[in-house]
Amino acid sequence: MTVDLLNIDTPALILDETKMDANIARMRDKARSLGVTLRPHLKTSKCWEVAKRQLWTPQGPATVSTLKEAEEFALHGVKDMIYAVGIAPQKLPRVAALVRRGVDLKIILDSVEAARLVTQYCQKESLEIKVLIEIDCDGHRSGLTPDSAEIINVARALEAPARLVGVLTHAGGSYDVDTHEALLVRSRGERDGICRAAKKLRDAGYELSIVSVGSTPTALTDEDLTGVTELRAGVYVFFDLFQAGVGVCQISDIALSLLVTVIGHQMEKGWVITDGGWMALSRDRGTANQKIDQGYGLVCDVHGHLIDDLWVSGANQEHGIISARNGRKINPKDFPIGMRLRILPNHACPTGAQHPCYYVVNNSLEIKDCWKRFYGW
Template sequence: MNGLSSINIYSPADLSQSLQTMDTPCLLVDEARMNTNILRLHDRLQKAGVAFRPHFKTAKSWDVFSRMMTGPHGPATVSTLREAEELIRHGVTDIIYAVGISPDKLPRVQRLRKGGITLAVLLDSVEQAVAVASASDPFDPIPVLIELDCDGHRSGVKPQDATLLLSIAKALTPKARLMGVLTHAGESYEARGQAALEAAAEQERMAVVTAAETLRAAGHPCPVVSVGSTPTAFTAQSYEGVTEVRAGVFVFFDLVQAGIGICTTDDIALSVLSTVIGHQREKGWTIIDAGWTALSSDRGTAGQTVDQGYGLVCDVAGHPMADLVVTIVNQEHGIVAARPGSPRLDCDLPIGTRLRILPNHACATATQHDRYHVIGAGKNTVTEIWERGRGW
């Protein structure tokens, strides 16, 4: 990952800077909120008696991820092989690469598996299974999960498609090792209300449990039964037959999750610190130095009941300023205005005012930055810098 390894360019003087003086735009993490979010999911899953396999893709920072994990060596989920490399470097040995494998990535997978690393790949076709079996050493078979499509969101075998499931299992055997089944309830992001969320979670569970039963009935061991999405992780009523839960965005939460009802805006641990650089007062515009390079262009709340534009505006202490959102983003400019349809606010934010913008989608906003500026629990200054990686 980018400079994630060793370089710390920050002098102690930088860390003494207050939110009123540090360079903007920059990415802030509220450590207390983050810790609470982690504790909340750990508690819930521990009570449910199901293992937790956190996803690295949101934070992409060892400083954050080491707190999300339930053990020093994993389990863990990644979305790129670069993420897997980073976790292996930190001693993680149990990893699922949860994006469908292409055959050309198998040599790199094999290099990463050296030294006893469990790095499982995901697939949903016979074509991929043949390629993985072909790349496998029979004395060291590549572990494989079959991806299920529980809700039409993206990739995966339909849970009822026993023919395809068994054809894939057959193509894997005996050279590769079928480790289990996995699904992601991506459509749970569209669910509204507790009943709909519980239904999405149950649909997610049923998809993998059904597929696991099909495979086992045909004599294929299927030890891992993996589900995961932040909305279902917080609402599932049963984990019967499920062995593990994956989630990532919960560590910071965001406006999309608040819109779904999984958290409140007071739980959101990530924000972009920015500075007012101008106005177009007759339009009710306040212009800030955070555009899409700092906030991302994610519009994840566009289809929700409350459209948060490109982010909800808070004061420097993190308190939302009712109905002020970022309505337009250019590369290095954001335009703050009253949410469309709101009564026009007579907002007076002089040039130089510091504002914090809560993100629509924590993964997307974090990706735009190379480091987290950590506001320590109980503090109002930056107490640590956590490097963040990206790339493939």
């Protein structure tokens, strides 16, 4: 029997390979046009079959957000990685184990205290660990501001065999805007901020080989990255409703969806009930703060074609509630029990995190493959 979307169990995570490949090509072409290296973030998929398509070479470069990712991708031969989350001291032995295996794993930090702890560990272990200082260009998250005097103090606290190799920033504030003009402002601010920080360090005598920027919205908006060496981005590989709301993709570009089955109706309320609750979709409601709230996701037929005016308006642990935005009651005869639907997610990363694998399709209902993903930190 052919395995397809009509006979696998649900809820199930569906990946449209054709759309994914187009998304990957778009970001790769963008980086080339800007004259910078693409260091894709592999956190979105946590899957080698996806990651190997994103990488420019089998060895990297790559970005990871957990040491579990670094360890898993190292098993597949990826060597050049940045662990782009501030280092916690107890994780240094895992970093060291990878470095001793020949993995060029770089870590980030943003304080004198962290720099001293890394220095002490490297000196104790007689091991070089490469470090980037995290810069905060838009007040979104962690990092030092580009003009902070503390940047030099952090650099001074990094003593051999620890080695400063660069600076890194993430334009997370780009997720708060939704026009090309506003994204350009964020993009230029990201570039200018990281370049000021790099100049400060170089003027103080430090050699930097990496000046790293990145977020999917700014990456796809960037017009000039003079002074930057590399671009990082991750969610572009699948895209999602949040990125569509920001304005960097179309809903038709979203490669990830959740396959669900209709399991009932609420006649008086005009609802359709599915087996795709928040345990399968995630609780992410990021679009609630955008111009268009997409609820828990948009509804498509089993072929992936958007059904106008329907959304997942509510979700319990294992129940998804589909309703019409305009308040009309959905005719249960149009959505009989057993019918298959696909839900486009608000945020691809947490939706993916709920599932052990991707069921891969390519312009048909037939499942061509099942790609495993991994979990953990």
